[in-house]
Amino acid sequence: MTRDVSAVVYDLDGTLVRLAVDWEAVERGLTELLESEGIDAEPLGSWTLLSAAEDAGIGEEADELIAEAEREGARESSRLPLADELGERDVPVGVCSLNHEDAVEIALEKHDLMGEVGSVVGRGTVPHRKPHPRALLAAVEELGVEAEEVLFVGDSKSDETTAERAGTKFEWV
Known part of the structure; x- marks a missing residue:
């Protein structure tokens, strides 16, 4: 990744892990x-x-x-290759997911990623869910950086829309 950013926030499902949900x-x-x-x-x-x-x-x-x-x-989730990148980051890292906050934390713990993450925002953390910008902005605020200095990495059009609305950069996984 070549972007100069102060923090990176990742989507969870389809980006860092694959939840085994029917x-x-x-x-x-x-x-x-x-x-x-x-x-x-x-x-x-x-x-x-x-x-x-x-x-x-x-x-x-x-x-x-x-x-x-x-x-x-x-x-029952599986770890995706991008998850290996979290420990290599020299900027704060967060997760912003449409999945419920409990599920996000369970998945991060299962794959030994919780220690790499400074902010976890899932459904239920704030009253709004993606693509409303509030969820992503909550993660940004918790990381202590400005939205325009953040890269949001995701796997859906909804993630891209969330980033646009929040004023962050966006990158497809």
Whole structure:
């Protein structure tokens, strides 16, 4: 990486580790939950299902359904090659993930990465989730640097949008 930055923040799933989550099963569970409340969930996608559950007043139950799958997936996760880079950094490192904070911490611990990370922000850490910039900005603030001095590394268009909205640099994994 050739960029001159004061800190690097990474996405988790698909970037540092691969969570072993059956997202289709999670989506089926969310669909069942919503339909039990009389909401037609058929045309909705995974994260839209969570938003619909929040709108219906059952967001906590839906979030816990997702979080439990993520925690289990974190316990069974596999380490990706980019994770080796964390210990080689000479700037502060953080993680900002759409996954629940508990799952992020479980995955980092499982792969002996927690000691390399100065900030962990996951779903539930702040009231907003990616691509809202607040999650990434919370990680940036905890690292004690300015957003424009940060490189956010991720694997999705949502990560890129988050970086744009937060005013950080972005790099695809």
